[in-house]
Amino acid sequence: MKGLLTASSAAFTLAGGALATPTAPRSDLLFFKPLSVTSDSVHNIHVGYGDDDFEGDVRLVYGDCGMRSHGDRHHEIASHYIKRSDRPERFVWIVPEDAIDGGCIHAYSGSALIGRSTRIPVKHQPRKREDMSAIADAMGPWFDGVAYMKAKQNNASYVTVEKSKKIAIIGGGMSGLMTSLLLDSVGIHDWHITESSQRIGGRIRTKYLAGSTPEQYQYQEMGPMRFPVSTFYPDANETLDIQDHKMVFQLGATLNEMNGGNTSSLAVNFIPWIQASPNVPANSNGFRLPNGRIPSATQVKNNATAYTLPAVEGAPDEKTVDDATETLDKWENVTTDVLKSIATNVFQAHKDAVSKGLFHWSEAAYIKYALNASDEVVDYITGNDDSPIWEYDTVYFGATTWRTIDKGLESLPRAFYPHVQDRLTLGRKVTGLKHDESTGKIAVQWRQNPMAMEPESEEYDYAVVAVPFSKVRLWNLPRYSSLLSRAISEMNYEQSCKVSLRYKTRFWEKLSPPIIGGCGAVDIAGIGSVCYPSYKINSTGPGVILGSYISGTLARSVAALSEADHVAMVQRAMVEIHGEVATEQFTGAYERQCWEVDEHQAGAWASPIVGQQDLFLPAYYKTELKSIFIGEHTSYTHAWIFSALDSAVRGTSQLLLDMGLVDEAKQIVDTWMGRWISI
Structure with missing residues (x-):
């Protein structure tokens, strides 16, 4: 925030009569802060009153400490009518870039000087740190405190x-x-x-199934569920923190301090979240194992050819698709350096994306209108998604280290x-x-x-x-x-639906091979992702699977199902993934959340077109x-x-x-x- 971030306030003492001037000022208005300021910044001026009976117009100006009249000022700060019953203790001072060093604040009532500060050093040296105005001014004046206050007129806004x-x-x-x-x-x-x-x-919606408590660890997240922490880049052998989500961890630490530490009943304790796991079910394009089950991510990876569909009749020419995709990738230029920049400073990355014009294009629109591709090619490559090209989710979901909150985000x-x-x-x-x-x-x-x-x-x-x-x-x-x-x-707004199912035991951790946390994506219509709990691995007692997490158009279709039909569809998918053990272990307890029909939300999250x-x-x-x-x-x-x-x-x-x-x-x-x- 320009100025607002770089300026600091310290003590600022009364200087009435301390300086050699033709006429010693009255002390109706006393100045207390600041001791020094930085040019092109915003400060509060803290004042007091030496005369309890004083009332009238007051004009604050800045200029040479020995100036003889209001007209000799360098610049005006604020003016306000002060009543006996209403005495502001602070004014707002927008220090201009060319403010003179070592001047004073002078208070005038009419032509009478009624108060003056001590000399105020004004620092003009280059900033030693990047401020928010340098990276976000194109998208919002809040980040530029000086610009925000300049946009206001010299009125009550200048009086705290x-x-x-x-x-x-x-x-x-x-x-x-x-x-x-x-x-x-x-x-x-x-x-x-x-x-x-x-x-x-709000959208935090941890559900503790079958009336369980957080301490019983039978829950799933029906809203947000994880936080990306860092990404390992093997080509550079470098791990880079994702700065954005540190604010969540800072909030957790702040709340713990307010509530007596991280061992209290109100503690917010972060634990590892397993995002990727080798044995989660995977999209196998309809192919199944000999036993009829869905193959795992490792099985698909190790035998990709066996799970690849042949070309579909009437599909666009492969070379045309490849050329369009390559051109799109070059234009987007989502290099490792770009991804690192988003992880390091999402505000700078956002400004860069705006400057490049990425928010004016969806991938579909670019392929169609910039590359003059056919509708079939566009739909084959990207579908008709109309989201702008803003790659922050690529960074977040590329994270290699994740966290969640013990006992649920609740x-x-x-x-x-x-x-x-x-x-x-x-x-x-x-x-x-x-x-x-x-x-x-x-x-x-x-x-x-x-x-x-x-x-x-x-x-x-x-x-x-x-x-x-x-x-x-x-x-x-x-x-x-x-x-x-x-x-x-x-x-x-985007739509999403989730269904969680409770089982007698955490049977998936006993399968061969075992599924230990992680999220997989399956090819069963209406299911989307399946996620396994990252907490209390290999513990005894009941467990809960997020059996379906789906967003977009398909989420609207499943939201229209009756609750019984939707839950049954997800439970059938669990049997297809895990075998008959999922039937034997299902307790019948579930939770369902479709955000578009939630009366308090009417949508899962904002998704600007x-x-x-x-x-x-x-x-x-x-x-x-x-x-x-x-x-x-x-x-x-x-x-x-x-x-x-x-x-x-x-x-x-x-x-x-x-x-x-x-x-x-x-x-x-x-x-x-x-x-x-x-x-």
């Missing part, structure tokens, strides 16, 4: 408001919960979370609960927001009785909306800008009608918990800047975004 402002947090998912933690961390405690369901955690919201329970309303379905132009407040509306024509409401100073646009688009909303309104109405991401992103970084929108759908990446947390850091910092709380915004950015700053 009280921390007692009332903040609505709508949505108790990870972005909403993270926002509450961030606000508390900087001393803002008058916030309230409104959640439509009877739980917190441990994250569980660890939040003691800190939000007294400022939380569950089961309240928000139906709208209403902005009052006369008071500047925003009202949250809901209906306790769905048939009531008039909603109930409560007013707040700001609303942080942590709800998917797939739900917000059904609300009654204020008249937001055209761009933000279109983002809310049009953002595309071509043209949406780079178009809509800037709208999220502007506070409109006291509303700030966060959530994974407003981030650079989607579907992952990191995406939700990143949006909360952005949204909270945006809120703090709007309130003039620059010091607090710096604190949050330095604490949570520091890994993307090169020292």
Whole structure:
């Protein structure tokens, strides 16, 4: 964040009368901070009052400490009418790039000098670290604190408001919960979370089957389930950390510290996740082993020819397909260096992808319109997917080291609960927001009785909306800008379904060869991936398999099945994969989750189509009608918990800047975004 990241505030002492000037200033206004500043940065000026009766217009300017009048200033900082009953303690100072070194802040009321600071060193040396504006300015002014504040007029935004402002947090998912933690961390405690369901955690949906407890380890993740950690690149013999998801691990450590350590009942403990395993079932193109079972990943790899289908009649010419694929690959240029850049700094990588124009193309569109390929060739190579060419998932799923959370990802919201329970309303379905132009407040509306024509409401100073646009688009909303309104109405969402099945024992770990964790993809229609638990390997007692994880068009088809038919289809697949032992061991207990028909989500995750991401992103970084929108759908990446947390850091910092709380915004950015700053 330009300036906001690089500037720091220290003590700044009263200097009234300390400097040789023609007229010693009065001490109606006392200056306390900062001791020094950096040019082209944003700071808070901390002030006090030497005269309890003072009231009137005050103008803050910066210039030579010996300047004789307001007109001799180098630049103006802010102006404000100060009342006896309303005395701001901070102002916002945007230090220009050409600010003189060793000047003073002067306070004038009319032509009278009523306060002056000590000399303030202004550092002009080149920055020693990369700031966020250098890597994200094209996609959002929030990252450039100087630009964000310059975009505001010299009005109340330049005067820090009280921390007692009332903040609505709508949505108790990870972005909403993270926002509450961030606000508390900087001393803002008058916030309230409104959640439509009877739980917190949003898309985190650990299911403990058959009424079991987390300690019994009979669970599966029906939402997010893993975090990529690092990737080993054999050509360079190098292991590179994936920086994004470190924010999740940092959050876990922070919650553990808040809750008394990682041995408490609320502990968030990360354990290894097995993503790839040699004996998981694999896509064998319909071929089966002599015993009728689906071959394993190792068997398919070792005998690929036997599991390769012959050319289909009417398929496009092989050379045409190969040439188009090669040209596409060259244009995308997804080299090892590109993948490493995404792992190291997703913000820089996003900006590079935007600059290259990748967000204007899907692979299908490029092959069709840039290469003039036939519809048959396009469909054969890529299908008709209209997602932009943004390769972060290639990096994430290329990871060689993964983690998950012991006892389920539900441990994250569980660890939040003691800190939000007294400022939380569950089961309240928000139906709208209403902005009052006369008071500047925003009202949250809901209906306790769905048939009531008039909603109930409560007013707040700001609303942080942590709800998917797939739900917000059904609300009654204020008249937001055209761009933000279109983002809310049009953002595309992906669908996914999961089915988990409980068995009497972890029989798959006793097969020959055994299946030890990992996810495999099968060719059975409507099943997709099958994942085995990474926890408590070879333990006794019941176990749970994620029998089906499927997204996209097929997920819509299986979501339309009755629950009984869907579960039966998945159980039949388990028999086809493992043999009759899956029939003998099935307990009949299951969980099913189809996200598009979840009343609190209406979609699995945001999946912007071509043209949406780079178009809509800037709208999220502007506070409109006291509303700030966060959530994974407003981030650079989607579907992952990191995406939700990143949006909360952005949204909270945006809120703090709007309130003039620059010091607090710096604190949050330095604490949570520091890994993307090169020292």
